[in-house]
Amino acid sequence: MQSRSPASRTGRPRSAAADAAILAATREALVDLGWSKLTLGDVATRAGVAKTTLYRRWAGKNELVVDAVAELFDELELPDSGSLAADIEGVVLQFAAILARPEAKSGLMAVVAESTRDEALRARIRESVVDRQKRLVVEGRARAQARGELPPEPDPSHPARTVDLIFDVIAGAVVHRALVSAEPVDTTWARSFTALLIDGMTAATTHSRSGQVAQ
Amino acid sequence: MQSRSPASRTGRPRSAAADAAILAATREALVDLGWSKLTLGDVATRAGVAKTTLYRRWAGKNELVVDAVAELFDELELPDSGSLAADIEGVVLQFAAILARPEAKSGLMAVVAESTRDEALRARIRESVVDRQKRLVVEGRARAQARGELPPEPDPSHPARTVDLIFDVIAGAVVHRALVSAEPVDTTWARSFTALLIDGMTAATTHSRSGQVAQ
Amino acid sequence: MQSRSPASRTGRPRSAAADAAILAATREALVDLGWSKLTLGDVATRAGVAKTTLYRRWAGKNELVVDAVAELFDELELPDSGSLAADIEGVVLQFAAILARPEAKSGLMAVVAESTRDEALRARIRESVVDRQKRLVVEGRARAQARGELPPEPDPSHPARTVDLIFDVIAGAVVHRALVSAEPVDTTWARSFTALLIDGMTAATTHSRSGQVAQ
Amino acid sequence: MQSRSPASRTGRPRSAAADAAILAATREALVDLGWSKLTLGDVATRAGVAKTTLYRRWAGKNELVVDAVAELFDELELPDSGSLAADIEGVVLQFAAILARPEAKSGLMAVVAESTRDEALRARIRESVVDRQKRLVVEGRARAQARGELPPEPDPSHPARTVDLIFDVIAGAVVHRALVSAEPVDTTWARSFTALLIDGMTAATTHSRSGQVAQ
DNA sequence: CAATAAGCGAGACGGTACGTCTTGTCTTTGG
DNA sequence: CCAAAGACAAGACGTACCGTCTCGCTTATTG
Structure with missing residues (x-):
């Protein structure tokens, strides 16, 4: 889905739950606000996740919405x-x-x-x-x-x-x-x-x- | 095109040239920047017009782009x-x-x-x-x-x-x-x-x- | 105090009240938070002013604090x-x-x-x-x-x-x-x-x- | 220097070299960046040490800088x-x-x-x-x-x-x-x-x- | 022809979101 | 148990636009 680190053995692994929460929050925000008023900060808040986590995984609004849809x-x-x-x-x-x-x-x-x-x-x-x-x-x-x-x-x-x-x-x-x-x-x-x-x-x-x- | 005041007899009339310049500038900005990066401030600058003039005639980006297209x-x-x-x-x-x-x-x-x-x-x-x-x-x-x-x-x-x-x-x-x-x-x-x-x-x-x- | 535009006749003039409110808010924030925890966003809020207004007049925290002190x-x-x-x-x-x-x-x-x-x-x-x-x-x-x-x-x-x-x-x-x-x-x-x-x-x-x- | 565990017999002992490297890196960063732009993450990188190690030994930036100076x-x-x-x-x-x-x-x-x-x-x-x-x-x-x-x-x-x-x-x-x-x-x-x-x-x-x- | 009324440019204003950075914590693998 | 690596929640950074406002000025129509 998003870029996969080829082989990073060390460090804390990315939360799998966060991915699902973010995509669900994105769809929820799309329903409530539509594409143009959807903000990544709001999605992060809805998902109970920091904005950085979101940017670490997706390049921007477009990529995120594609995956969510x-x-x-x-x-x-x-x-x-x-x-x-x-x-x-x-x-x-x-x-x-x-x-x-x-x-x-x-x-x-x-x-x-x-x-x-x-x-x-x-x-x-x-x-x-x-x-x-x-x-x-x-x-x-x-x-x-x-x-x-x-x-x-x-x-x-x-x-x-x-x-x-x-x-x-x-x-x-x-x-x-x-x-x-x-x-x-x-x-x-x-x-x-x-x-x-x-x-x-x-x-x-x-x-x-x-x-x-x-x- | 945009909403016309039904009967405004007095005062300075709106510049017809401005309309054309704004729509042309909008199309130019669409070519250069695409819809999502197009800003009304930039369109105003390209058209050689104040932002106020633009907002006096169109409600927002969407309406402007529809007319331009x-x-x-x-x-x-x-x-x-x-x-x-x-x-x-x-x-x-x-x-x-x-x-x-x-x-x-x-x-x-x-x-x-x-x-x-x-x-x-x-x-x-x-x-x-x-x-x-x-x-x-x-x-x-x-x-x-x-x-x-x-x-x-x-x-x-x-x-x-x-x-x-x-x-x-x-x-x-x-x-x-x-x-x-x-x-x-x-x-x-x-x-x-x-x-x-x-x-x-x-x-x-x-x-x-x-x-x-x-x- | 801050940079003075030498001769800008046109446009809306800067609010003189804002300056005073910002400097007072800065001193208030210094008392409450100290220099290192003072944020320009907080000062703007205290002064009832947008962050942009603040950045339009001062280059950064240091310049603002100097003027306030x-x-x-x-x-x-x-x-x-x-x-x-x-x-x-x-x-x-x-x-x-x-x-x-x-x-x-x-x-x-x-x-x-x-x-x-x-x-x-x-x-x-x-x-x-x-x-x-x-x-x-x-x-x-x-x-x-x-x-x-x-x-x-x-x-x-x-x-x-x-x-x-x-x-x-x-x-x-x-x-x-x-x-x-x-x-x-x-x-x-x-x-x-x-x-x-x-x-x-x-x-x-x-x-x-x-x-x-x-x- | 920093608080010493009074009797920690077990486990891997703290590297003494790390302390010196961190303090030296702090001084180097002070020279390059000054106090306000110095970040603990950067110090850790310069010292070739994990951020965790740094936080384990000092409470924060102030304490670290005092020791370094x-x-x-x-x-x-x-x-x-x-x-x-x-x-x-x-x-x-x-x-x-x-x-x-x-x-x-x-x-x-x-x-x-x-x-x-x-x-x-x-x-x-x-x-x-x-x-x-x-x-x-x-x-x-x-x-x-x-x-x-x-x-x-x-x-x-x-x-x-x-x-x-x-x-x-x-x-x-x-x-x-x-x-x-x-x-x-x-x-x-x-x-x-x-x-x-x-x-x-x-x-x-x-x-x-x-x-x-x-x- | 003066008065009036609206248009116009410029740019400051209060807001909001951006995408990045730093903080201090947590969670993994491995020595 | 310690160290490295790096993900994480939180929140400030300084910038960019938004749509509104306040100016001083210009340009028509109307009395």
């Missing part, structure tokens, strides 16, 4: 629901459930904004948040292929089936609906979105750039 | 390219072009993050940014209907064709690709995404929740 | 008591009265200690404290010469009568008695000391380096 | 120079030589300042510094009496001859000259001062409080 994504799981549509719906709703929590709302977009100017931060986010989401899409795709719902080999003439693209569409749409449009991501919406996506993924033809689309 | 979206235009696919591609690429600019990257996501805790800010963003984007989607849909590419009436059995859904998918996917995945939104990607979306929009059937999808 | 020396006055002996006694007792106050005890020696490594601080102390003491010695000498108690011209063969030497002896002895020996500088001690000093100043002869002392 | 006074010695004047001069110059060293300058006045609020510290200073200086004055007086330069019995009608008074005058004048006036205590000054003092000590008469002194 990342723990929310530990619970992401892809239950085998028997069909691609149900799997996608499940992923959408699970992701939405996390985004609905105020600590995620406040924190996640803010660190993404910060990451536009900090490559290391982006890597940290990718590693501890994005890739965990993406794993679900990859798994879901594999299951659909096993079931025969999707062709086993990625069709080079059909780039619409790329995992990267599908993932950006799913994650982007859910985030935009939840945070920008500020409308609920409920079962109804999830079903509509899933229908749109599956139709897009499974359509038979690739389109020429300016051709007529549907007849 | 909003001006970037003035240039959004939907050229009539003759097909739905080309229109969508155009929208995607125009939106991506704005997002590629550092002042938009830094500022936009940050104010969206802030807006999760500030309803007035969200309204301001919607009004001056989101609705301007959405207008393109609405227009594009109208043109497609006029051309016969899409059915004229929104099909209640086909919610996938809702403007709101389509807009969240387009805007969300572009933002996610650009800022989270940090991959370029170029013509290739835009074409793949457009194909996926059009297939989803024009598919003949609505899917039952757990049915087999494609055969 | 210096005000105690404003009351130094040499009443014309009619004889050299009485004048010296008066100076000794006045100086001792100031040194007896805990804010002087705590602060004065500490800044002198600091001044051993800070030439600017030493100059500030000399200007606002030492020279005000010295003035009394100079005046007392002038009066004694006017009365005929001391020869009018400084005797080059009698360097013992130098003002600098006399001043170091008076000030040094009083400080040492009060702070190092920690014994009271009362009338009895002042009288003994005065006798010793006047005898030294008015003795007829200068001594050769290794000769018998008095004959 | 006190060692400088070990070298004080009164060579029998054959006359009272030469003895006094010798004492003055020896004391001045120590005060000229930056580790003494920085440290001594600071701990004296601290001692105004700490009775135990004052006792420690008296014991390890002041009394060692005073011993020289006592010895010098005894020799002068043996030589017949001073009357054998303390004259109750002549309190100017009290050892305490003489000591405060000598030590105070030297310190004031060296640290407050910041002028060199060289042979010239020492000779003038000695002349003044001896004249004061050996004058025949006690003065009535308001009598005419010299004509």
